Amino acid sequence: MTPEADASTEPQIAESALLGGRVRLLQPTHGYRAGMDAALVAAVAAARPGxxxxxxxxxxxxxxxxxAARRPGTHLVGLERDAAAAELARRNAGLNGVEDRTLIVTGDVADGLGPLASPRFDWAVSNPPFFDDAAALRAPAPGKRGAWIADxxxxxxxxxxxxxxxxxxRIVLIHRADRLADLLALLGEKAGSFAILPIQPFADAPAKRVLVQAVRSGRAPLRLLPPxxxxxxxxxxxxxxxxxxLRGDAALEI
Incomplete structure (x- = not known):
């Protein structure tokens, strides 16, 4: 690729600082950009070294x-169907000096784990698309469709x-509060010991998000935590x- 081509494409990607600057993240300037939901999922994943x-x-x-920044010594595997996003994830692993413990695989959720199936993981996390039906949204921009619509x-x-x-x-995901019953039913087929953290925009407003943690084969009573x-x-x-x-000064231990 020529220098001219590099210059013409570089403005499409910008670097953001997360966790008070501890994490550098390359992401598109237009379309879906990571925000609060990603930070909350990472704050819950209390993984130990190894x-x-x-x-x-x-x-x-x-x-x-x-x-990676919060939990040194952890080994990270990501699955992403968008090849450009997966390549950015690989670049970000290098940018943050964790490429030696990060593997990014290009693949679709619907196709399953494939070669990643064994050994299984200590933590399985996700910030899945919030909508199952494209008709539920007003024509999301092409760059955001994959992040919003669960095909x-x-x-x-x-x-x-x-x-x-x-x-x-442990399984951790964030989703719309009105899908909580669906999440419990779907995860409850093989998991239990649920901990539910409501996410409220204001103290006097209903929760719009929920963080759900489950334990595969867990049997402890469900816990509904303060929001x-x-x-x-x-x-x-x-x-x-x-x-x-958001600054990385606190975790969400649920």
């Missing part, structure tokens, strides 16, 4: 790179996470708790 962490639909690697339905994502996690392994409130009415961008999570 643990294997799998992400379904890893995109440019925002969750995995934040897990194969939510079940394909939960099935993959269940297949990826070992017995006793994480993202904003207050003071005019600050985030509540102190949410800001601490």
């Amino acid at each position: 643990d294997r962490v799998f992400e379904a639909g890893c995109g440019a690697g925002a969750v995995l790179m934040q897990v 194969d339905g939510l079940k394909a994502w939960t099935d993959l996470l269940l297949a990826a996690a070992k017995d006793g392994g 994480l409130v993202l904003h207050d009415r003071s005019g600050a961008k985030h509540t102190p708790q949410a800001e601490a999570v």
Whole structure:
């Protein structure tokens, strides 16, 4: 590729700083860009050194790179169907110095784990698309469609996470609060010991998101945790708790 070609394509990708600058992330300037949801999933994944962490639909690697920064010594595997996003994830692993413990595989959630099936993982996480039906949205931009629309339905994502996690392994995902019953039913086929963290935009507003953690083959009672409130009415961008999570100064131990 010529220098001129490099110059013409480079403005399409920009570098963002996450976790207070501890993570550098290349991502598209237009289309889907990682944000709060990725940060929350990474904050929950309390992996220990030597643990294997799998992400379904890893995109440019925002969750995995934040897990890598928060949890040194973990081994990271991402599955992403968009080849350009998967390549960005590989570049981000190099940019953050964790390419030696990161594997990004180009593949579709609907096709299953393939060669990744063994050994299974200590953690299986995802920020899956929030909608199953394109008609439910007003014509998402092409660059955002893959992040918003689950072509194969939510079940394909939960099935993959269940297949990826070992017995006793933890499954973590974030989704719309109104899909909580579906998540519990789908994951409950092979997992239990649920912990549910409601995510509220304001303390006086209903939760719009839920973070769900399950344990494959777990049998402990379900726990409904106090909510994480993202904003207050003071005019600050985030509540102190949410800001601490975004900066990497706090985790979400659920």
